[in-house]
Amino acid sequence: MMPFVSGDRIHLVNKKGRTYRLHLQEGAVFQFSGETIAHDDIIGLSDGSEIALSRGTRFFALKPTLAEYTLHMKRGAQILYPKDLALMPMWADVYPGATVIEAGIGSGALTIPLLNAVGEKGHLISYEIREDFAGRAIKNIEAYFSPSPLNDRLTVHQQSIYDGILEEEVDRIVLDLPEPHLVVPHAVEKLRSGGIFLCFLPTVPQIEKVVLALQESKVFESIETFETMLRPWNIDGRSVRPSLRMVAHSGFITTARKVERLIRAQVPEAPSSDLDV
Numbered sequence: 406m407m408p409f410v411s412g413d414r415i416h417l418v419n420k421k422g423r424t425y426r427l428h429l430q431e432g433a434v435f436q437f438s439g440e441t442i443a444h445d446d447i448i449g450l451s452d453g454s455e456i457a458l459s460r461g462t463r464f465f466a467l468k469p470t471l472a473e474y475t476l477h478m479k480r481g482a483q484i485l486y487p488k489d490l491a492l493m494p495m496w497a498d499v500y501p502g503a504t505v506i507e508a509g510i511g512s513g514a515l516t517i518p519l520l521n522a523v524g525e526k527g528h529l530i531s532y533e534i535r536e537d538f539a540g541r542a543i544k545n546i547e548a549y550f551s552p553s554p555l556n557d558r559l560t561v562h563q564q565s566i567y568d569g570i571l572e573e574e575v576d577r578i579v580l581d582l583p584e585p586h587l588v589v590p591h592a593v594e595k596l597r598s599g600g601i602f603l604c605f606l607p608t609v610p611q612i613e614k615v616v617l618a619l620q621e622s623k624v625f626e627s628i629e630t631f632e633t634m635l636r637p638w639n640i641d642g643r644s645v646r647p648s649l650r651m652v653a654h655s656g657f658i659t660t661a662r663k664v665e666r667l668i669r670a671q672v673p674e675a676p677s678s679d680l681d682v
């Protein structure tokens with residue numbers, strides 16, 4: 406059981422699926438269409454409890470999921486959406502204990518799932534050029550994690566990643582910024598062999614540049630680009646069909662694997678064949 410405590414931010418969801426956000430505070434009162442409930446009557450209940458307002462209207466009291474938290478947190482820069490956030494740690498293969506470079510931190514929407522993926526023993530280093538965005542992101546991250554991961558397993562460098570990566574032998578590089586092709590030379594130097602480079606880009610000309618840079622570097626293999634589409638469905642009695650509206654485009658994900666090639670002197674001589682002329 407995870408009882409609600411004063412200070413929690415929770416969601417009240419009615420039977421129509423409408424959500425009302427609530428910051429629980431001792432002594433405060435929630436009002437809805439002339440009905441009320443004291444926050445004190447919600448504090449101490451477990452996540453998922455049903456509550457009744459003064460004239461009987463019912464809601465479920467729920468802790469927001471990470472996807473809900475992300476969509477509602479305050480933004481500095483444009484955030485990545487849960488559809489892509491769900492995929493990026495998987496396709497970058499971010500694992501517990503990994504050392505991961507991120508840029509830019511933006512509003513911190515990608516930083517949170519990356520921190521979840523590296524776990525308590527991993528380290529996430531985020532580069533961000535804008536002080537105001539870094540400040541906003543840190544507030545969002547600290548409102549999500551307790552204790553704060555900052556200066557423990559999260560380091561924020563306020564500098565351009567295009568100028569270089571300070572860390573050595575990093576396991577993963579995950580980018581959401583306009584010119585990831587400018588990071589490729591630094592990835593060549595600082596990503597460990599077998600490490601993964603991943604970037605998210607909204608347009609095709611940007612992908613062309615980054616893929617060319619990866620190919621020309623000669624140290625990246627398995628270069629792949631894909632996009633995903635999330636199509637919600639309407640399931641209501643006999644009306645079972647795709648929703649009439651969907652977000653048709655967010656961006657493309659490109660991944661590549663760093664390799665170490667045999668140098669020519671290490672390549673064994675090919676056995677001579679009778680067919681050779």
Ligand SMILES: C[S@@+](CC[C@H](N)C(=O)[O-])C[C@H]1O[C@@H](n2cnc3c(N)ncnc32)[C@H](O)[C@@H]1O
Binds near residue numbers: 483515
């Ligand atoms: C689209 S936002 C990232 C949003 C973030 N992934 C999120 O979901 O909250 C792009 C960020 O990259 C930062 N940025 C742009 N160029 C950069 C650079 N050269 N080095 C570091 N950060 C940079 C921008 O200031 C901005 O915060």
